[in-house]
Amino acid sequence: MNCIVCIKQVPDAAEVRINPETNTLIREGVPSMINPYDMHAIEAAIQVREKLGGKVTVITMGPSQADVALREAISLGADEAKLICDRAFAGSDTWATSYTLSKAIGKLGFDLIFCGKQAIDGDTAQVGPEIAEFLDIPHIAYVKKIEEITDKSIRVQRMMDDGYDVVEAPLPALLTVVREINEPRLPSLRGKMAAKKAVIEKLDFASIGAEEAKVGLKGSPTQVRNIFAPQANVNKKILEGTLEEQVAVLIEDLRGMKCV
Amino acid sequence: MRININKDKCSGCGVCVGACPFNSIEIRAGKAEINESCNICRACLNACPEGAILEIEDGATAPAADLSAYKGVWIFAEQREGRLASVGLELIGEGRKLADIRKAELCAVLFGATEAEAKELIAWGADKVYHATDPILDKFNDEPYAQAMANLINEYRPEIVLAGASALGRSFIPRVAGKVRAGLTADCTSLEIDEESGNLLQIRPAFGGNIMATILCPNNRPQMATVRPKVMKKGVHDPGRKGEIIKVPASGLTCRTKVVEIVQEASECMVNLQDAEILVSGGRGMNGPKGFEMLKELAMLLGGAVGSSRAAVDEGWIPYRHQVGQTGKTVCPRIYIACGISGAVQHLVGMQSSDIIIAVNRNPEAPIFKYATYGIVGDLYEIVPMMIKKIKEVKG
Numbered sequence: 001m002n003c004i005v006c007i008k009q010v011p012d013a014a015e016v017r018i019n020p021e022t023n024t025l026i027r028e029g030v031p032s033m034i035n036p037y038d039m040h041a042i043e044a045a046i047q048v049r050e051k052l053g054g055k056v057t058v059i060t061m062g063p064s065q066a067d068v069a070l071r072e073a074i075s076l077g078a079d080e081a082k083l084i085c086d087r088a089f090a091g092s093d094t095w096a097t098s099y100t101l102s103k104a105i106g107k108l109g110f111d112l113i114f115c116g117k118q119a120i121d122g123d124t125a126q127v128g129p130e131i132a133e134f135l136d137i138p139h140i141a142y143v144k145k146i147e148e149i150t151d152k153s154i155r156v157q158r159m160m161d162d163g164y165d166v167v168e169a170p171l172p173a174l175l176t177v178v179r180e181i182n183e184p185r186l187p188s189l190r191g192k193m194a195a196k197k198a199v200i201e202k203l204d205f206a207s208i209g210a211e212e213a214k215v216g217l218k219g220s221p222t223q224v225r226n227i228f229a230p231q232a233n234v235n236k237k238i239l240e241g242t243l244e245e246q247v248a249v250l251i252e253d254l255r256g257m258k259c260v
Numbered sequence: 261m262r263i264n265i266n267k268d269k270c271s272g273c274g275v276c277v278g279a280c281p282f283n284s285i286e287i288r289a290g291k292a293e294i295n296e297s298c299n300i301c302r303a304c305l306n307a308c309p310e311g312a313i314l315e316i317e318d319g320a321t322a323p324a325a326d327l328s329a330y331k332g333v334w335i336f337a338e339q340r341e342g343r344l345a346s347v348g349l350e351l352i353g354e355g356r357k358l359a360d361i362r363k364a365e366l367c368a369v370l371f372g373a374t375e376a377e378a379k380e381l382i383a384w385g386a387d388k389v390y391h392a393t394d395p396i397l398d399k400f401n402d403e404p405y406a407q408a409m410a411n412l413i414n415e416y417r418p419e420i421v422l423a424g425a426s427a428l429g430r431s432f433i434p435r436v437a438g439k440v441r442a443g444l445t446a447d448c449t450s451l452e453i454d455e456e457s458g459n460l461l462q463i464r465p466a467f468g469g470n471i472m473a474t475i476l477c478p479n480n481r482p483q484m485a486t487v488r489p490k491v492m493k494k495g496v497h498d499p500g501r502k503g504e505i506i507k508v509p510a511s512g513l514t515c516r517t518k519v520v521e522i523v524q525e526a527s528e529c530m531v532n533l534q535d536a537e538i539l540v541s542g543g544r545g546m547n548g549p550k551g552f553e554m555l556k557e558l559a560m561l562l563g564g565a566v567g568s569s570r571a572a573v574d575e576g577w578i579p580y581r582h583q584v585g586q587t588g589k590t591v592c593p594r595i596y597i598a599c600g601i602s603g604a605v606q607h608l609v610g611m612q613s614s615d616i617i618i619a620v621n622r623n624p625e626a627p628i629f630k631y632a633t634y635g636i637v638g639d640l641y642e643i644v645p646m647m648i649k650k651i652k653e654v655k656g
Contacts, residue, residue: 011283013468014606032283063284063295090284091262091300094444095437121281123466123586124446126434129402133438138403138516141431155520160427161589162340162532165400166521173516180580217262217300221443221480224301227281227473230465230609237634243643246636250618251650253634257616259538259562259595260651 001054001151003045004105005078005114006131007038009062009069013120018229034069037116039076039184040177045114046077047182048149055079057108061089061101067200075187075195082108086204091217094122098130100215103208106135112154113174117142128176139174140167144181262316263300265292269312279307281467301473327458329417330481333359333366336409336423336433337381337389339373340400341522346535347424347489349384354451354492355422356385358460361453364419371397371408375505382503385495389503390416394510399522400428404513406435412508413440418482420460422451425486437484443477444484449491449609460485469586469609490534490592491613525581533582538564538595539614541584543607544571545600545621545640552578554644555599561651567591567611569601585610599640603628620644 015030034042045056058073060066061084070081084104092100105113113132118125125141132139142159147166149155155168159178187195205215213219237253239246254260272290279285284298292312304313335355337348352368359366368386370378371393378389390412396404413421413436421436423429425447437444445462452461460483462475477483533539540559542552552566559566567584568577584591585607596614601607603619603626611617612631619632620640629635636643 009283011281011467013470014604016281016467016470018471026278063297065283065295066297085296087296090294090296090298093299094434094446095441098434098438121467122446123468125430126437126444126446129431129434130438133406133435139431139435140517141402142427158427160340160522161345163523163525165519166523167517167519169517221441222445222475222477224299225461225474225476227301227303227466227471230469230472230605236632239634239636243636243638244646247643247646247650250634250636251647251654254562254595255654257594260654 001048001052002109002111003048003054003056003114004108004110004112005038005041005045005056005058005073006101006127007042007058007060007069007073007116008035008119008121009033009060009066010035010119010121018227032065032068034072035116035119037118037120037177037179039116040179040181041114041116042073042076042078043182043184044146044175044177045112046185048112048146052149052151054111057082059084059101059104059108061085061092061097061104070200071195071198072187074198075191076185077188077191081198081200082203083200084203084208088205088212088216091220092215093220093222094124094126094130095221096215096219098127099134099219100208100210101127102131102134103210104203105131107203107208111151111171113172115174115176117176117178125176128174132174135174137172137174138169139176140169141176143175143177146181263294263298263302263304264314264316265294266312266314267291269310271310271312273309275309276304276307276313279304281471327481330419332364332416332418333362333420334418334422334482335366335368335386336421336429337368337370338424338426338428339370339377340428342373342377344373344377344380345424345426346494347426347429347487348381349494350489350492351422351424351487352381352385353495354487355420356495358420358451358453361455362419362458367418369409369412371405378505382505383497383499383501385501387503389505390508391505392508392510394513396513396515397510399519400432401515401517401519402432402435403517404515405432406439407513408510409436410439413482419458421482421484423484423486425488429486433484433486440482441480442482442484443480444486445475445477446486448485448487451485451487459483465586465609468606470605488590490590533565533567533584533589534591536565536591537593538562538597539567539584539591539593539611540564540597540599541567541569541601541611542572542578542599543569543601544575545602546572546577547600549577551641554641554648558597558644558648558651561648561655562595564593564595569604569607598628598632599644601628602626603631
């Protein structure tokens with residue numbers, strides 16, 4: 001089984017803030033890491049390899065520093081890693097990113113592709129399904145459990161808003177996974193050694209055979225016009241007195257609103 | 261278009277490095293350099309104290325296609341087991357406003373269900389309903405849904421296509437955008453339109469809700485967006501409203517996935533999280549799963565449901581389906597009672613549009629108090645039982 005995992009190096013989104021006066025980002029000292037959902041994707045792929053054999057190839061599209069994220073994936077148990085990196089890819093939105101990744105994946109060959117459900121910086125959840133579209137393979141999003149997998153097909157639980165669906169698909173296919181699917185392992189000592197020694201192949205624009213008009217800014221229909229800080233709207237009522245008195249006033253107000 | 265650094269002006273101070281959300285600027289040999297991950301988001305432009313970062317138009321953007329050939333606002337009305345999802349009706353409410361500004365039609369697209377549901381969409385404000393019925397569309401599978409939607413878009417050329425940012429919408433709409441080569445913006449919380457150009461200003465949170473971004477799609481049509489449920493308001497339901505139902509063929513659709521079972525999981529209370537008028541939520545301050553029994557009692561008394569923050573779900577105190585926030589559900593109840601929830605941005609974005617927010621927290625500095633209509637500082641294990649007792653008294 002030839003598994004590919006698409007990962008992204010992201011800043012810890014919980015720590016990224018905006019300076020409301022200058023409307024610029026404050027990202028000082030915010031660490032970069034593998035997108036948390038992608039950690040579950042890596043784990044899921046490794047578990048498939050442990051069951052059915054084969055190999056796990058981790059890929060990312062990003063700047064040369066993303067090398068760190070790929071090495072971390074190898075320390076967790078991935079066999080190979082590829083960095084898709086070219087100045088021509090700058091400014092890619094989800095359309096161009098999915099197209100570029102699908103071109104690279106097409107070169108590599110695959111049976112099963114894993115992605116995290118979304119990246120915590122962009123929060124779009126679009127790249128996984130769009131890669132599947134460009135590769136003309138089925139995808140199943142929000143996978144929380146793999147019930148059964150063979151060389152030819154897979155049956156999974158797909159999370160929906162009101163519960164879950166059990167869905168089957170023939171391979172090759174693409175899955176995007178949620179946290180519930182597994183508990184990612186920690187890097188092993190052997191993995192760390194392998195990560196240090198690993199040779200990471202760089203795939204550039206020329207090597208993936210993409211069309212120029214479909215990558216980077218030129219290939220991207222959407223543009224970010226501006227960014228700004230979220231607003232808080234406030235309509236406060238002060239409660240005074242002992243806890244008991246405060247609760248009494250609150251419940252009285254709720255009663256006035258016919259909520260009690 | 262690209263971002264360029266004027267090396268003569270650059271002092272190498274590194275302010276721009278911290279201003280870039282994508283880690284795309286490095287200082288090399290004392291000068292800033294932009295690397296491959298640049299998203300041209302312009303966040304760095306204002307950050308540079310030397311004015312050395314410039315936006316350059318180099319004619320790299322694709323020439324505008326004939327945008328005027330695209331007309332009308334479309335919304336995708338999702339159904340599950342024959343029932344219309346509320347988000348589709350919310351989209352009609354919002355789509356109606358956009359269509360009126362553009363002096364265009366508002367059309368709904370419905371796959372599966374029956375003519376009764378199609379009529380409902382007209383009653384809620386749609387001018388036309390494109391209705392495809394075929395056994396292949398009854399259950400949700402991404403491929404036939406994406407093919408059917410793309411076929412309709414290619415035939416009728418709408419200017420704007422909106423779908424719910426639900427599990428279903430966020431799964432298949434990206435495939436549609438891939439097929440029709442359209443810009444797609446995920447999970448919008450606000451939409452505006454530029455009257456002259458018809459450009460849709462798609463506003464959405466990113467970075468876990470810490471940052472808002474406005475996204476445009478100036479050179480391509482249709483402009484596609486998924487819209488977060490429970491953010492837009494439904495319009496007025498008028499059963500006498502007239503509209504046209506257009507039966508569209510569903511032939512030639514293919515599907516490789518197969519839904520073998522649909523499992524509905526009711527929430528612990530009788531009420532669905534997103535439909536509840538009153539929500540009682542617990543966070544890390546609950547200190548364990550036991551306290552949620554108490555929240556459930558309060559919720560039951562108020563006729564509401566129980567929610568939670570991500571922290572409580574991560575701790576395993578309550579199942580994920582109760583989670584409110586950026587990575588959980590967005591809710592907009594009349595009353596949101598936050599117990600032991602500090603108010604991380606990732607939680608706030610999921611509930612801050614609630615009409616009234618009541619916060620109970622031990623820490624007077626907790627950010628939740630900034631958003632709360634009512635705040636009580638103290639031990640929730642003391643306060644919640646008091647509330648329960650008081651409500652019982654009032655109810656007699």
